[in-house]
Amino acid sequence: MDNIISFDEGNGILVCEAGCILEKLDSFLAEKGYMMPLDFGAKGSCQIGGNISTNAGGIHLLRYGSLRANILGLEIVLANGQVIDSLRSLRKDNTGYDMKQIFIGAEGTLGVVTKVSILTPARLSSRNVVFLGCKYFTDCQRALKEARSNLGEILSAFEFLDRKALDMVLSHSDGLRDPLPDSKHSFYLLVETTGSCFNHDREKLDNFLEICMDKGVVADGVVAQDNQQFRSFWQLREGITEALSKAGAVYKYDLSIPVPYMYNIVENLQHRLGDLAVVMGYGHLGDGNLHLNISAPRYDSKIFSLIEPFVYEWTASHKGSVSAEHGLGFMKADAIYYSKSPEMVQWMTRFKQMFDCNGILNPYKVLPGSSFKEGSRYRNVSNSS
Amino acid sequence: MDNIISFDEGNGILVCEAGCILEKLDSFLAEKGYMMPLDFGAKGSCQIGGNISTNAGGIHLLRYGSLRANILGLEIVLANGQVIDSLRSLRKDNTGYDMKQIFIGAEGTLGVVTKVSILTPARLSSRNVVFLGCKYFTDCQRALKEARSNLGEILSAFEFLDRKALDMVLSHSDGLRDPLPDSKHSFYLLVETTGSCFNHDREKLDNFLEICMDKGVVADGVVAQDNQQFRSFWQLREGITEALSKAGAVYKYDLSIPVPYMYNIVENLQHRLGDLAVVMGYGHLGDGNLHLNISAPRYDSKIFSLIEPFVYEWTASHKGSVSAEHGLGFMKADAIYYSKSPEMVQWMTRFKQMFDCNGILNPYKVLPGSSFKEGSRYRNVSNSS
The missing domain is CATH 3.30.465.10 (Uridine Diphospho-n-acetylenolpyruvylglucosamine Reductase; domain 3)
Structure with a gap:
């Protein structure tokens, strides 16, 4: 296969x-x-x-x-x-x-x-990545807007992580260093460009950085100078998940939230949890996709009760999605109602019944058990049901 | 609304x-x-x-x-x-x-x-279009490959038309001129770029043209110098449909065909029809989407019998689609079997029955009547049916 x-x-x-x-x-x-x-x-x-x-x-x-x-x-x-x-x-x-x-x-x-x-898209020859420090989350959003208009067609990734996420990955990964060691920032951005002409891309990138600095959108920044630095910048972003698993217990959420409110949930949840756990946020800012992670010394029912259903309710009230890209699986099947109406779930159940009336394919995943009413799993489907 | x-x-x-x-x-x-x-x-x-x-x-x-x-x-x-x-x-x-x-x-x-x-994507400031003449259809394909690698991220359209399509639009549209009047070519390409920096885009475009000329891929070409010329080049491509309707009877097909074989059907069909009608091809080369049009003085059952089912059978035998972007509607509902297996059509019929068991929404469209077997339109759907 x-x-x-x-x-x-x-x-x-x-x-x-x-x-x-x-x-x-x-x-x-x-x-x-x-x-x-x-x-x-x-x-x-x-x-x-x-x-x-x-x-x-x-x-x-x-x-x-x-x-x-x-x-x-x-x-x-x-x-x-x-x-x-x-x-x-x-x-x-x-x-x-x-x-x-x-x-x-x-x-x-x-x-x-x-x-x-x-x-599959053409593999273009020129790739660059910059690592930027920002003071406020609103600055991250302003930087995204500048990237959209100034980098335009060469923008290929726009990721963010907060200081706590950077600290987490730095303290659990050998050989990775803070690319901006002179000062600490509340937020970091990783902006990647991909294009067909290195000189053109660098000129656009320099112009983007100059505008961001002039407008005070970005506090500091560094362009990766070689392939090794390119990879190490990306490891800072991609290594967070592994670092979290080394640090102890971790509660993970993968949310879509309209960008302007995206970071509020990190702050609100940290306020709820106080010293019990560390809440950090990172993810795909350009897509409105927040990875919300809560790191604690160990799994604890008190902590969990402060997190759920708060995270789901908060996301639903901001018209977000409780699973942006990770899916629902078994653990989050019941959370579907935070993002989808009962009518939508009922139609999904009809799809399931149509294709797999005996429920033999990946059972108990995606759809909540309650959506299959008494006997309905084996019932024929019709529009009037 | x-x-x-x-x-x-x-x-x-x-x-x-x-x-x-x-x-x-x-x-x-x-x-x-x-x-x-x-x-x-x-x-x-x-x-x-x-x-x-x-x-x-x-x-x-x-x-x-x-x-x-x-x-x-x-x-x-x-x-x-x-x-x-x-x-x-x-x-x-x-x-x-x-x-x-x-x-x-x-x-x-x-x-x-x-x-x-x-x-919606960002509206980038720089747009260019070039009109190119090619000797062979294989040259059009080579030009597409050069465009993918040399124009890369700024390529925004890659359209083609044959000489007969150009003649058709020139003879039925006031004020449009042949952009390459010095010589006639068998094929024409309209290549559009969209980017955020005019100088960068023009440099990439000049480089692309130079490579195409050097390699003999393109016989002649002209870059639109202003907005008016930009629009008139596009009118040559977009005006074909209207010109065809002025010229008499027209039989239209909208096919997806793997690019290497795409133009063969135009030649084969012209051979079948001889002097009875003029067969022309144009469309979205970059997407493998051919608009195959047959222009005749009047609608004629002999002509039609030479076109159908030949066009559908040819497309099916080349693993194409008998409707790339226009859909099936009423007239082509029965042609669905040329692109989809009976099993697929049966599943589609189940979708239709699930959402619209009384068949009140846009009846007789998309799915062929034969897919609704005796009494099945009102029957409940189950996996075993």
Whole structure:
């Protein structure tokens, strides 16, 4: 299940089996002048079938869009053993309903993805990354706006982390240093550009930095000078998860929140928890995706009761999503009602019943048990139910 | 139904009613520094709700991706009167199945789109367009490859038309001239770039042209020197449909075909039809989307019998789609089997039965009548059926 089936060099269309490791696919494409449109810390172990089943996001969604735009075709095995072959390699196909979409992000509860056709972007030669320090979260937002207008088409990632997240990764990772050691900042930004001409990109980046400094949006900043520094800046962002797991107990939330309010929940929750735990925030600022992490010496029911349902209720009241990119799985299936109406969940249950009436595919995931009313799991579905 | 409900200036998220005209939305966004991610000839009259229901493609899909990536939320009215509110303004939301996707491109047969939340890209300041002449279709493909690597992140459209299409538009449109009058070419390309820095873009474009000329990929070319020339180059491409309707009877096909074989069908069909009709090809080369048009003095059953089912069979045998971006509607509903397996169509029929068991929404469209077997339209749906 980890074979590459074909690659169209003229149009960048890769067809492969679902068990291929994301990083291996990217290495294969590198030789052909292309790249995978998605990237994240787990790339060395995650498989493309899982990426699709969880509608994985990652650091480059800002530039290359979601999997919904890049997946051209899927082969899916259904609960009844039927193989659905929509493994086309066409950018456009408006013949009937786009069935494959319903399996993207369904976490394997409607069918099992076995083969994939995916559109891959050209691997451009020039990549740069800058590490910036900001005083306020509003400055981070202003920097994002400047990046959108001044970096425009070359902007490929816009990530943020707060000071507590930086401290966490610095204290648990060997060989990583603070890129801005002269002063401490409340927030840090990691801004990546990708383009086809190094000189043009550097000129745009210098211009962006000058504007940010002049306007007082950014307090300090440094451009990675070589590949090693490029990687070490990214390790500061991507190493947070691992550092947290070394530090003790960690409660993790993956929220979509409108950018202006995004950091308020970190502050509010820290206020609630006081000295019991350290609350930190980082994530994909350009996508409005906050990774909210609470680090404590050990798992504790008092701490947990202060976190939940507060985090979910806060997110719902700000029209956010309680799972931006990680999915619901087993643990968060009941939290679906914070982001979706009972009517929506009822329709989802009908999809589940239609494709998997015996509930044999990844049971108890995604949909809450309560959505399957007495006997309804085996009941036929109709519009009037 | 044509009101703008909200616009998030920081993140470019537009929420509006489904009756808004595409061009009016784009003009509204222009003032805010953003643009609609889709564009095509009918922008002055088409409505965003219809664009979504037909999963419209257009000239900028190459750059900004499909509607599936850019639509963040929808409000939909179902056949039973229920209002499904998924009008979120979040770039990422993995809480349950992404229900709204099934309504995109369903041509109103599963529900009626009434409100829309859409992600809009920044409106970059520099736009250029070049008009190129090529000797062979293989040269057009080579030029596309050069554009992908040399124009990279600024490439925003890559369109082609053959000489017959150019002649058609020149002879039926007042005030349009051949941009390359010194010699006739078999194929023409219209390559657009969009970026944030005019000097950078022009340098990349000059470099691209020099490489194409040096390698003999392109026989001749001209860069639009001002806004008027920019528009007139585009009118040559976008005016073909109207010109065809003035010329007499026209048989239209909108096909996705793997790029290497894309033009073969034009030549094969011309050979079949001989002097009975003129076959021309144009479209979105970068997306593998061919608009195949047959112009004849009048509608004629002999001509039609030479065209169909030949065009569909040829497309199916080359693993293409018989409707790339125009949808199936009423006239092509029965052609669905050329691009989708009977099993897929059966599942689509189950979706239709689930959402609209009485068949009251846009009846006879998308799905062929034969897919609803005796009595099945009113039958409950189960996995075993």
